[in-house]
Amino acid sequence: MKTTKQNVSFEQHLQQQIHKLPNERMPERDLWRGVELGLEASESGSKPVGTVRSSWFAIAASIAFLVSVSWLGVNQLATEKGLDGNALVQSLSSQHEAQKQALLVQYDGQAALTENWQQQLSELDAAAEAIKSALAQDPNNTALLRMLQNVYQQQITLIERVHAPKWQQI
Amino acid sequence: MEKSQGTVVNAQDAFCHAREMAVIQAASQGDKYAYHQLYEQHVGRVYALCYRLTGERAMAEDATQEVFIQLWRKLSNYNGQSKFSTWLHSVTANVTVSYIRKQRGWLKRMFQVDESLAEQPAELSADTVDLESYIVRLPERARMVFVLHAIEGYRHEDIAVMLGMATGSSKAQFHRAKQLLKEWMGYEDN
Numbered sequence: 601m602k603t604t605k606q607n608v609s610f611e612q613h614l615q616q617q618i619h620k621l622p623n624e625r626m627p628e629r630d631l632w633r634g635v636e637l638g639l640e641a642s643e644s645g646s647k648p649v650g651t652v653r654s655s656w657f658a659i660a661a662s663i664a665f666l667v668s669v670s671w672l673g674v675n676q677l678a679t680e681k682g683l684d685g686n687a688l689v690q691s692l693s694s695q696h697e698a699q700k701q702a703l704l705v706q707y708d709g710q711a712a713l714t715e716n717w718q719q720q721l722s723e724l725d726a727a728a729e730a731i732k733s734a735l736a737q738d739p740n741n742t743a744l745l746r747m748l749q750n751v752y753q754q755q756i757t758l759i760e761r762v763h764a765p766k767w768q769q770i
Numbered sequence: 771m772e773k774s775q776g777t778v779v780n781a782q783d784a785f786c787h788a789r790e791m792a793v794i795q796a797a798s799q800g801d802k803y804a805y806h807q808l809y810e811q812h813v814g815r816v817y818a819l820c821y822r823l824t825g826e827r828a829m830a831e832d833a834t835q836e837v838f839i840q841l842w843r844k845l846s847n848y849n850g851q852s853k854f855s856t857w858l859h860s861v862t863a864n865v866t867v868s869y870i871r872k873q874r875g876w877l878k879r880m881f882q883v884d885e886s887l888a889e890q891p892a893e894l895s896a897d898t899v900d901l902e903s904y905i906v907r908l909p910e911r912a913r914m915v916f917v918l919h920a921i922e923g924y925r926h927e928d929i930a931v932m933l934g935m936a937t938g939s940s941k942a943q944f945h946r947a948k949q950l951l952k953e954w955m956g957y958e959d960n
Binding site for chain 2: 626629631632636
């Protein structure tokens with residue numbers, strides 16, 4: 601009997617506590633800047649580059665997976681060796697630059713599917729720079745770090761897709 | 771007199787609704803100033819839900835940003851048939867749940883962290899903390915189910931789909947959450 605009473609009073613108490621919960625809670629820092637950068641990054645990467653076969657998407661997905669794995673590795677490294685945000689940005693940027701240059705050399709002289717791909721690449725560069733500037737102020741902001749990684753990934757995908765061989769075009 | 775007061779209130783509601791719809795429409799057409807207004811108006815509610823679902827300040831901040839980044843693309847899907855805040859709440863819950871799953875690794879959380887947290891004894895006194903403090907200490911799956919069912923009013927069937935679990939598991943996690951809360955609040959177990 602005592603247990604039943606206690607249960608009732610717990611249920612009532614819980615309901616009262618739930619009703620008392622505030623509808624709003626303000627974040628401790630301004631999140632708008634990160635949102636704005638995210639919107640800019642997604643807009644720069646949303647331009648269609650051309651239709652490709654599904655096999656090409658599979659290749660892109662594999663690349664994305666590898667980058668994700670390496671990104672997880674970077675996270676792990678940061679945890680184990682105590683790397684701060686600045687060091688992570690530097691490491692990520694230098695790895696990306698090396699990968700990008702290797703691809704550009706590989707496709708040098710090969711016709712691209714779109715004429716304005718270099719302009720799109722520059723726009724993504726500008727987005728990456730804007731994110732890096734924000735990271736300089738807030739080096740440990742994981743949302744910004746992920747945005748930077750996402751922009752870098754979009755650059756790699758762009759270079760790969762516009763240089764797809766003719767037989768892969770529809 | 772009461773009738774005229776009611777009319778004034780209705781007119782005010784209608785005006786607020788019309789103004790909100792105008793802001794939403796402008797934002798959905800790419801007006802970032804309007805979108806910032808929407809952000810300012812709703813960030814408190816979005817963050818509150820993200821915080822309860824993630825149980826962590828930093829992750830809640832990231833999830834809130836993710837919600838508003840995705841909302842920008844989803845705004846055109848809002849058809850005005852329900853209240854915008856209700857629709858936004860649903861978008862927030864879905865985006866945050868998938869964000870948590872993506873960020874932490876569902877299996878890892880399920881088999882390691884989730885169980886270990888459940889074993890931790892409560893360190894907080896029932897007299898000095900509110901329910902919010904207990905909720906964020908719940909194991910992840912129990913917390914998400916509790917927040918979605920007890921606070922947000924989702925059915926277990928819907929929660930099961932959102933979290934990729936069986937309906938029975940959702941009910942079991944809810945029971946688990948309540949048992950832990952009961953214990954932490956100083957109630958005797960039966």
